[in-house]
Amino acid sequence: MKGIISYGVYLPYYRLKRETIFKAMSWFNPGTGGLARGEKSVANYDEDSLTMAVAAGMDCFSDVRKEKIGSLYLASTTFPNKERGNASIAGAALNLSPNIRTADFSGCLKSGTTALISALKENGPEPSMVCASDSRLGKAGGAMEQLFGDGAAAMIVGNDGVIASLTGHHSVSYDFADQRRIDQDKFTRTWEERWIRQQGYFKMVPEAIQALLAKCGLKLDDISKVVFPPLSIRDHQAMAKTLGLEQGKVQAPLMDTVGNTGSSHPFLMLIGALEEAQPGDRIMVASYGSGSDVLLFEVTEEINKLKDRKKLEKNLGYKSELKNYTQYLSFKGMLPKEIGIRGEEISPTSLSLAWREQNAVLRLVGSKCESCGTPQFPKETVCVNPECGAVDRMEDYSFSDKPCRLFTYTADHLAFSEDPPALYGIVDFEKGGRYWFDITDCQMESLKVGQPVQMTFRKKYLDQARGITGYFWKAMPVKA
Numbered sequence: 001m002k003g004i005i006s007y008g009v010y011l012p013y014y015r016l017k018r019e020t021i022f023k024a025m026s027w028f029n030p031g032t033g034g035l036a037r038g039e040k041s042v043a044n045y046d047e048d049s050l051t052m053a054v055a056a057g058m059d060c061f062s063d064v065r066k067e068k069i070g071s072l073y074l075a076s077t078t079f080p081n082k083e084r085g086n087a088s089i090a091g092a093a094l095n096l097s098p099n100i101r102t103a104d105f106s107g108c109l110k111s112g113t114t115a116l117i118s119a120l121k122e123n124g125p126e127p128s129m130v131c132a133s134d135s136r137l138g139k140a141g142g143a144m145e146q147l148f149g150d151g152a153a154a155m156i157v158g159n160d161g162v163i164a165s166l167t168g169h170h171s172v173s174y175d176f177a178d179q180r181r182i183d184q185d186k187f188t189r190t191w192e193e194r195w196i197r198q199q200g201y202f203k204m205v206p207e208a209i210q211a212l213l214a215k216c217g218l219k220l221d222d223i224s225k226v227v228f229p230p231l232s233i234r235d236h237q238a239m240a241k242t243l244g245l246e247q248g249k250v251q252a253p254l255m256d257t258v259g260n261t262g263s264s265h266p267f268l269m270l271i272g273a274l275e276e277a278q279p280g281d282r283i284m285v286a287s288y289g290s291g292s293d294v295l296l297f298e299v300t301e302e303i304n305k306l307k308d309r310k311k312l313e314k315n316l317g318y319k320s321e322l323k324n325y326t327q328y329l330s331f332k333g334m335l336p337k338e339i340g341i342r343g344e345e346i347s348p349t350s351l352s353l354a355w356r357e358q359n360a361v362l363r364l365v366g367s368k369c370e371s372c373g374t375p376q377f378p379k380e381t382v383c384v385n386p387e388c389g390a391v392d393r394m395e396d397y398s399f400s401d402k403p404c405r406l407f408t409y410t411a412d413h414l415a416f417s418e419d420p421p422a423l424y425g426i427v428d429f430e431k432g433g434r435y436w437f438d439i440t441d442c443q444m445e446s447l448k449v450g451q452p453v454q455m456t457f458r459k460k461y462l463d464q465a466r467g468i469t470g471y472f473w474k475a476m477p478v479k480a
């Protein structure tokens with residue numbers, strides 16, 4: 001039976017305490033005080049839902065070789081590109097073969113589970129990767145600003161090495177416009193909370209769950225853990241009561257630590273359940289948004305063979321508090337700043353050059369000498385090893401997934417950065433190769449020469465005149 005064979009998680013480095021938001025905006029809306037508990041995850045200025053999806057996808061490769069992947073599906077309601085394949089960019093950044101099928105799933109918060117069902121229904125022998133990621137915005141001072149978090153998660157599904165096999169699935173689809181955006185909307189709009197609860201959330205999720213149970217000939221008592229996304233902590237608890245679930249069967253909603261991450265939230269919670277699951281457990285996962293998808297999995301013995309099971313736990317632990325509300329606004333593009341002449345300078349993107357160099361830029365592929373085995377980046381025709389010097393003997397060599405260390409680094413207080421000072425350094429790859437990269441997701445004081453770092457796919461610049469986001473790789477400390 002087909003099922004999940006690997007999973008991956010990506011939570012951004014920054015957390016914002018909800019109390020920080022409330023302190024800044026309570027003068028305007030004291031009514032959100034009840035939501036001001038815990039913290040939410042916040043994407044860094046150089047991240048978007050695409051880069052987070054790539055990071056979650058890379059996290060899956062601890063257990064499945066990327067060469068095997070036959071299709072890549074990306075799900076998000078906050079894709080950076082409307083007409084440019086987001087999954088095609090992610091496929092390149094993940095260094096997957098171009099001979100794969102890619103698709104973007106979007107439009108509603110159940111797009112992640114819909115993509116997962118689509119992948120599980122495929123007949124081909126190759127595994128499929130499904131990445132869900134979101135970075136939604138609520139207006140300053142509103143409840144959604146408090147509730148939304150940023151994050152991504154990914155699953156690889158296939159026939160071999162199944163850790164959780166699919167028992168069944170059911171979907172309901174309704175045009176219920178409780179949360180919505182039209183083309184020019186930057187912020188999610190909503191409607192009256194009680195109406196959303198009574199006509200949407202508390203009707204559609206139970207309807208889909210009960211229909212699936214009936215299909216499978218099971219009762220809720222037969223299920224070990226039920227995963228459903230929260231509207232708020234209070235509504236999540238009320239849903240458990242409505243369904244008649246005892247506390248031990250309800251998967252923690254991650255609202256105090258992450259916030260609601262939209263299309264990726266059911267994935268994150270499912271991974272939380274898988275981290276604790278025993279072989280034989282039945283896990284049911286539901287999404288909510290324009291209806292509901294529900295999937296039922298049974299955990300297998302294979303789960304104990306995963307190299308790293310605690311991926312959500314690791315991501316929850318690697319964090320830093322964003323102490324300043326205006327810095328949050330700035331990262332989210334909600335605070336126009338005086339960036340000066342240096343900040344305004346962007347040389348025009350040459351699309352023909354970007355296409356020619358995409359192996360190096362998107363895939364971080366350099367070369368390895370076939371004579372002496374020396375890797376180098378960027379790709380050269382002559383081997384850099386002085387004792388070799390072979391010419392035209394280079395094969396492609398990927399650097400993005402290789403362990404590396406910080407050889408040297410510096411902080412630049414003069415160069416423009418969205419999060420000054422600009423940090424960059426020279427990185428030594430453990431199997432050979434050296435190049436300089438920007439450094440992100442850390443404080444300068446915590447950096448050390450020789451420390452292990454990893455490559456992370458990030459936004460490099462936005463060329464507004466041509467509607468192009470430029471991406472490249474940066475270095476960040478390894479998440480312990």
Ligand SMILES: [Zn+2]
Nearest residue numbers: 369372383388
């Ligand atoms: Zn050589």
